[in-house]
Amino acid sequence: MIRRFLFLILAFATLAPAHGQIAVALDIKRRLYLRYEPILATVRITNLSGRDLVLHDAGQPWFGFDVTGANSETLVPPRDLAYQVDPIEIKIGETIKRTVDLNQLYELGEFGVHRIKATIFVRPLNKLFASKPSVIDIAEGRTIWRQTVGVPDTLPNEGRNHSFKLIEFQSDKRYLYVRVEDEERGTIFGSYRIGHMIEGTQPEMQFDTSNNLYVLHLAGPKIYMLTNIGVNGDFLGQHIYDAPKSRPYLRRLVDGTIQIIGGKRRAENTAENNPGDAPQPKLSDRPPGLPAN
DSSP states (O other): OHHHHHHHHHHHHTTSOOSSOEEEEEEESOSEEETTSOOEEEEEEEEOSSSOEEEOOSSSOSEEEEEEOTTSSOBOOBSOTTOOOOOEEEOTTOEEEEEEEHHHHBOOOSOEEEEEEEEEEETTTTEEEEOOOEEEEEEOOEEEEEEEEEOOTTSTTTTOEEEEEEEEEESSSEEEEEEEEETTTTEEEEEEEEEEOOTTOOOEEEEOTTOOEEEEEEEETTEEEEEEEOTTSOEEEEEEEEOSSSOOEEEEOTTSOEEEESSEEOSSOHHHHOGGGOOOOOTTOOOOOOOBO
């Protein structure tokens, strides 16, 4: 309660005239997100104060966000109220950039519209500076396939049952997602957008001996994507295959490994050719929320 009261005092302090200034800009690439997928927020901080500054925690983290709950004016609290952020120096006129996954810092599983502002508290100026708000909408897609498998004894979470879901999600295009979760515990290990999905097509799925999932789907004219997701939600790789003459398919070999038959694998990876579909950090990875480049 004391922390909340202090935060409100600092927030109201931003309404006072400021002699030194810090410009804060927030960039979130999309408006619509699937529930539990990473929401990457890029914050740019420009020092217009006329002097070098050191940004550091002082009763509250110097780097944070105001996140308003879906369809309400209630602020969503951080997952960790005591998280700390390393100090950083920002010189006169310098701009620094930090990108974080908001789903790592806040519980954003509620459907609906959220308003988000980046906040920078500058102890030398005793002021809190905020960006203009960004608006996101969190929704759920349509589950088109699901399978529950056991975690092998040789891996973390051994003996647990983890569920894989393939989810179709329509935003500007039709996208295919893979979600891995422990439904009994309510833990989401990963929720990945793995690429565009052509209307009227269905993906092909196979598990290897460690119950890692392979998904092959048509992502464009005669272009297929092969994605490998681990039983604990790790993103294990993705490759593009060109198939100008026939449709490739997956085959499980006698030793349990998965082989793709047909198509020619491109040398470059998916992230280089489809930046919007590059894998992002797992939701189950919940560090203290340090800003990262």
